[in-house]
Amino acid sequence: MDYLREHPDRVWELLKQHLELVAYSTLIAIAIGVPVGILVTRVRWLAPIVLNVTGILYTVPSLALFAILIPYTGLGFRTATIALVMYSLLAIVRNTAEGIDSVLPATIDAARGMGMTGRQRLFLVELPLALPVILVGVRIATVAAIGIATIAATIGAGGLGRLIFDGMRSLDTDRIIAGALVASVLALLADWGIGRLGDLLRRDLRPASGRR
Amino acid sequence: MITLEHVTKAFDSHGQTFLAVNDVSLQVAAGELVVLIGPSGSGKTTTMRMMNRLETPTSGRLTIDGRDVQSLDVVELRRGIGYVIQQGGLFPHFTVADNVAVVPRLLGWSKARRRERAEELLALVGLPPERFARRYPRELSGGQQQRVGVARALAADPPIILMDEPFGAVDPITRKQLQRELRRIQAEVKKTIVFVTHDIGEAFLLGDRIVLMAEGKVVQDATPADLLRRPADTFVTRFIGEDRGLRALSFTDLSELSEPAPAPPPPGALVLPGTLSVMEATRQVSAGGASGEDGFWVSDGAGQPAGYVSFRRFATVLGDTIAADADAAEAEVVGAESVLLGTEPPAPGAGSPGLEARGHSGPATGSPV
Numbered sequence: 001m002d003y004l005r006e007h008p009d010r011v012w013e014l015l016k017q018h019l020e021l022v023a024y025s026t027l028i029a030i031a032i033g034v035p036v037g038i039l040v041t042r043v044r045w046l047a048p049i050v051l052n053v054t055g056i057l058y059t060v061p062s063l064a065l066f067a068i069l070i071p072y073t074g075l076g077f078r079t080a081t082i083a084l085v086m087y088s089l090l091a092i093v094r095n096t097a098e099g100i101d102s103v104l105p106a107t108i109d110a111a112r113g114m115g116m117t118g119r120q121r122l123f124l125v126e127l128p129l130a131l132p133v134i135l136v137g138v139r140i141a142t143v144a145a146i147g148i149a150t151i152a153a154t155i156g157a158g159g160l161g162r163l164i165f166d167g168m169r170s171l172d173t174d175r176i177i178a179g180a181l182v183a184s185v186l187a188l189l190a191d192w193g194i195g196r197l198g199d200l201l202r203r204d205l206r207p208a209s210g211r212r
Numbered sequence: 213m214i215t216l217e218h219v220t221k222a223f224d225s226h227g228q229t230f231l232a233v234n235d236v237s238l239q240v241a242a243g244e245l246v247v248l249i250g251p252s253g254s255g256k257t258t259t260m261r262m263m264n265r266l267e268t269p270t271s272g273r274l275t276i277d278g279r280d281v282q283s284l285d286v287v288e289l290r291r292g293i294g295y296v297i298q299q300g301g302l303f304p305h306f307t308v309a310d311n312v313a314v315v316p317r318l319l320g321w322s323k324a325r326r327r328e329r330a331e332e333l334l335a336l337v338g339l340p341p342e343r344f345a346r347r348y349p350r351e352l353s354g355g356q357q358q359r360v361g362v363a364r365a366l367a368a369d370p371p372i373i374l375m376d377e378p379f380g381a382v383d384p385i386t387r388k389q390l391q392r393e394l395r396r397i398q399a400e401v402k403k404t405i406v407f408v409t410h411d412i413g414e415a416f417l418l419g420d421r422i423v424l425m426a427e428g429k430v431v432q433d434a435t436p437a438d439l440l441r442r443p444a445d446t447f448v449t450r451f452i453g454e455d456r457g458l459r460a461l462s463f464t465d466l467s468e469l470s471e472p473a474p475a476p477p478p479p480g481a482l483v484l485p486g487t488l489s490v491m492e493a494t495r496q497v498s499a500g501g502a503s504g505e506d507g508f509w510v511s512d513g514a515g516q517p518a519g520y521v522s523f524r525r526f527a528t529v530l531g532d533t534i535a536a537d538a539d540a541a542e543a544e545v546v547g548a549e550s551v552l553l554g555t556e557p558p559a560p561g562a563g564s565p566g567l568e569a570r571g572h573s574g575p576a577t578g579s580p581v
Contacts, residue, residue, distance in 0.1 A: 110301035113264055113374075114315050114364075115290030128305045204305045204348040 003163075003178040011163070015182055020158035021077065021152060022145045022190075025084030029141060033089050034047035037096025038122065047097065052121065054090040062087070062148045066155045080149065080157035087148055094136025099130025132198050132205065139194040146187040152180070160186075214240040214263060214372065214404065215441070219272035221258050221428075223231035232258040234428035245398055245405040247415040250425035251451075256408045259425070260374050263295045268421065276372065292371035294365030294403070298381045301361055302349040307377070308360050309345035311417060315368040333363035336400075338393060355386035362394065366401065375407045377413065391417050412452055416531025424448055436531065437506075437523030441497055449498065465534055466493050469529060470510040470519025477517050486519065494530065497523075 004011055040047045049134040060068075065083045103126050111121045126133075152162025163179025166172070199205065221233040233255040240246045261267040262274055265286050274281050281289060295301075302311050310317075312333055313326040321329070321502055331341035336420040337359040347546060349357055358378060365373050379387045398405065398418075415422045416436045424431045424439070432444040443449045467486030477483055480504065484493050497508065507522035 016354055046315055106297055106301050107303060109266070110295070110297060110303070111303075113266060113290055113293075113295035113297070115287045115292075120318065125303060129303075178572060204307075204350070 003172075003174045004182075011160075011178060011182060014158060014160050014162050014179075015186070017157075018146070018149055018161075018183070018186070020150045021080055021084065021157060021159055022142065025145055025149075026088055026142050028081070029085045029088035029092050030138060032085070033092030033137075034096050036089075037093045037134075038100065038109070038127075040093065040097045041100045051090075051097075053092060054093050056187045057086045058090040062151050066151065067141075070155065075156045077109065079155055080152035083146060083152070084145045088145055091137040091141040093136070093137075094160045095140075096130065096134050099133030099137075100126050102133060103129045128202070130132065132200055135194060135198040136203075139191060142164075142190045142194060143187045146183060146190060150183055213242055213277055214406070215273075215275045215278075215377055216259070216262075217268045217273045217275075219259070219274055219368050220268055221255070221262060222270040231428045233262070233269075236425075236428070236430055237272075237428060238423055238433055240404055240406055241530055242404050243402045243418045245407060246421045246423060247407045247409060247416055247419035248423050248425060249409055249412060249451075250431075251410060253427070254426045255363065255423040255428040256410075256423075257376055260376060260406050262409050263372075264290050264295060264374055291368065291435075292372070294367075294370045296358075296361045296365045296373065296375040296378040297334075298377055304349050306338070306348075307345065308349065308352070309341070310348050311349065311360055312363045312367050314364060315370075319368055329367060330363075333366055336366070336397060337363045339363070343576065352384040353386075355390060358382055358386075358390055359393075362390075362397070363429055365395075366403075369372045370403075372404045372406075375405060377408055377410070380409070380411075389416075394418060413531050416527045418531070424451065436527035440527060440530070441500055441523065466490060466510050466521070467512070467519065469526070470521050471525075473509055473517060473520035477509040478505070481505050483511050483517050484508055485515075486510045490529070493526075497526070 040050050051129060057065075062083065065086065067080060069079045069083055071114045073082060099178075107125060107129070108121070116124065149157075149159050150161035150164055153159055153165050160179045160183045163175050165178065167175030167177075216236055216238050219233060219236050220231060222229050222231050222232075232253075236255070236259055238246075248259055250256045258267055263270050263276070263281070265281055268282070276284075276289075285524060303314065306314065309327060309330040312330040313321075316326045316329055316331070327345075331345060334341040334344055339356060339359055344352070344360075347361070352360065358381075364514060365375070379390045382390065406419060407414075416439075419436055421433065421435055422439050423433045424444075426447060432439060432448050434442070434444075439448065439452065443452065465486060466484055466488045469490065470486065482497070484496055486494070506524070507520055507526070509517040510519035510521060512518040
């Protein structure tokens with residue numbers, strides 16, 4: 001705890017780097033993963049291929065993935081972001097597809113029968129109903145990214161991993177604990193925050209307000 | 213007016229072609245409520261689903277007001293046809309009011325007009341808008357959800373409404389209530405309604421005409437009264453008679469149903485003794501054939517024709533009773549109305565609704581829309 005108290009500016013700066021890394025990579029992963037997840041529900045034969053590829057990406061050890069990318073994208077922030085996107089894709093693609101598939105056939109039938117176009121059905125019915133499941137994917141991806149991003153310090157992308165690796169090199173336990181603690185709290189906050197977001201967006205899932 | 217001319221629908225399953233609907237021709241006149249009924253796999257649901265193009269006929273012609281539905285814009289066609297399905301059909305993330313106003317929303321009505329229309333319709337189906345408009349479907353009972361479903365189908369005031377086993381998933385008391393209310397609403401709005409059910413009682417109660425289907429074909433297309441009086445074959449008789457609810461009718465005398473005769477029976481008219489059970493009378497009416505009359509006379513203890521029962525009323529009472537599917541063992545015989553209208557039944561075999569249509573919609577089979 002001493003390190004946190006003595007170097008708040010340094011910790012703050014690394015925390016901001018860390019947040020930036022996670023935010024960028026998660027947003028990019030959502031931007032790619034949600035459309036791919038939708039695509040997979042429309043073009044069935046793509047599903048096993050896409051899920052396998054993203055699944056394999058997920059199993060590559062993070063340090064190895066960084067190492068593989070360095071010859072192509074160099075050291076630093078960009079490489080770290082690309083790697084984190086790759087890790088996040090699986091959870092987001094899979095949960096998007098699962099969320100859309102979980103919409104009841106009767107609901108889809110009603111949407112078609114009411115005269116919704118394919119696009120209206122997607123945006124008015126399927127995506128809103130899939131939202132809680134998609135958000136679970138985003139939550140898993142974000143929490144994982146916060147952890148994996150600490151390793152990005154090894155390729156010069158900064159973030160809270162710096163505290164951990166610097167601490168290891170200089171045998172400064174206090175510094176290691178500071179980095180680990182802040183990263184853990186961040187992960188917990190993200191987990192909670194994204195969970196709350198779901199409640200806010202889907203009013204109908206909130207507990208009924210007393211009268212029934 | 214909906215017209216089907218030699219309509220056939222084939223599905224491929226496991227390399228085999230299966231005719232869900234096999235050369236069906238029928239007409240539904242404007243303002244008429246036609247019930248499509250039959251056992252699972254009879255093609256009734258598929259027949260209905262071709263009317264709003266949720267299924268495409270393999271051959272034959274299906275026209276609405278003279279225009280081939282295949283030539284119409286599918287989205288516009290569907291927005292012009294109300295559609296009610298079992299309770300899963302409400303959008304769970306929409307409030308009740310938003311559910312009701314979904315087609316008006318697709319049609320681009322203003323917010324104010326949508327809200328006004330939703331409130332008007334909720335009131336029509338017996339859900340006070342101030343209590344229900346802002347709730348979500350999961351906060352409603354099954355019966356209330358079905359009312360919302362009916363209101364939703366009426367929202368854009370379409371001339372035609374398709375109802376696919378709309379009351380199949382609610383308890384028997386609620387079902388009775390919904391059926392009566394549909395009759396009331398229909399009397400008020402006079403829509404062209406195609407109603408799919410596997411419940412013969414419901415068919416008798418609601419139908420201006422009943423189309424009985426089996427294995428993709430129309431077995432009989434008749435008014436409820438004619439279906440009773442002139443069943444086309446033993447399949448029809450069996451289908452009408454197999455319902456347990458009919459047993460309740462063996463405890464009720466015909467005299468309890470009859471109304472004062474408007475006129476003495478003409479020669480050749482059917483006269484049945486008032487001591488006959490309604491059950492037995494049903495058989496006699498079926499066997500008696502056509503007399504040209506709209507009903508039959510009921511004779512008193514002295515053999516004098518004292519009362520009269522119109523076939524329409526007879527069919528309605530039968531429908532009411534069968535729909536209630538009374539448990540005969542517990543039925544207390546206190547009078548026709550209480551037995552026929554008020555008995556409390558175990559759930560009738562809810563059956564497997566519209567098997568023939570499942571698996572052909574939604575993303576599960578990847579059918580691109």
